[in-house]
């Protein structure tokens with residue numbers, strides 16, 4: 001082969017043309033999001049028919065057409081979590097700077113597993129992690145690693161906790177040789193990652209002690225301590241307590257200070273799942289809510305939630321990053337990564353589960369600079385204010401029952417006028433209503449079950465939402481609520 005026809009490369013002129021067209025399409029898209037339905041009403045079958053090729057193409061196709069077609073396909077058939085009336089689950093409107101950052105990161109394509117393969121990207125990730133620690137108000141000595149999201153951030157910390165607190169030979173001998181069962185403690189409202197972690201790392205879900213919550217949905221601290229004592233008496237070995245800073249259903253922050261005190265008394269690892277709520281610790285008037293955060297051995301947070309980063313970006317912070325190295329570092333013969341002229345080098349493959357790693361730090365790093373601390377404080381405060389506004393409007397409306405409001409999450413349910421209390425019917429009504437609202441495309445919210453009540457739930461991590469959107473959403477919910485109630489009543493007779 002004397003010369004090589006490089007068919008996968010795109011020449012400079014074509015790249016510019018295709019790229020500019022794509023950027024134009026994306027800027028029009030950003031502009032038009034508010035006018036679009038949030039989601040498509042097409043069925044999976046209809047969507048499958050839009051994908052022209054049922055088989056892998058035999059021969060290559062033109063890049064320009066491919067990018068144009070893909071843009072059209074996505075813009076016409078997606079669910080837009082960037083829509084100002086999107087409040088479902090915990091998925092934010094993504095900052096546009098993140099889209100540019102991802103393009104740049106993919107173009108340079110550093111492998112941020114090893115410093116030698118990603119000289120400046122490694123430094124940027126390191127700075128991003130230090131800034132995230134500063135953002136939430138813990139010591140800049142916390143170290144960590146960026147991961148794909150909340151689950152991975154929590155998994156990464158879980159294993160570090162086990163290495164630190166379990167018998168020293170656990171890495172070599174695994175769980176089979178531990179004489180005492182290792183136990184994990186968390187509140188009833190902890191996210192499902194904890195079960196996955198217990199399964200993934202071989203403990204089994206029976207090793208998780210789900211501690212009941214008190215009336216404000218925080219972990220009941222006296223039951224936590226009582227359970228610990230009983231387990232110790234039985235000869236079992238507690239090693240980890242998880243506090244949640246912003247639970248996924250209602251946004252409540254556990255009493256972190258009290259959990260930290262218990263962890264100190266019983267020599268346990270204190271982990272905070274702050275995937276959703278911990279960025280709010282930057283707001284001066286909310287600092288008290290997060291008291292105890294500085295004592296955490298590890299913290300999970302999720303830039304792709306309340307820092308408005310595009311998916312995917314999560315982060316594990318560890319007070320003493322040595323615990324990550326102890327857990328994840330290995331040195332195969334074919335790695336020549338360890339030393340620089342100044343000493344040891346920073347290789348992120350030694351800090352977590354991934355080996356080759358993308359440059360997800362860039363989008364987080366750039367957004368942190370675009371907004372600065374004050375910009376974030378303003379946006380987060382506004383999201384919280386809007387959530388309180390949602391709750392107030394629900395409270396004032398005769399056909400809505402406001403249930404909870406914490407951080408930027410409000411819960412409520414539709415109750416028809418002159419309705420005689422029947423919780424089972426209200427649960428069915430609100431579940432059917434949620435379905436109709438999610439499919440309707442006018443707004444998007446999700447649900448929470450609160451003390452047996454099937455509730456509608458809005459989580460505002462959305463810099464595009466305004467008061468007008470909220471007012472309109474209340475009207476949409478009530479209009480759909482009436483329709484759904486009528487339909488259910490008609491079907492009954």
Ligand SMILES: Cc1ncc(COP(=O)(O)O)c(C=O)c1O
Pocket residue numbers: 089090148149150151152191193244246247248273274275276302314
């Ligand atoms: C408190 C909490 N932890 C963990 C997760 C999981 O995060 P991810 O979906 O990014 O994996 C979520 C997701 O909503 C969450 O709210």
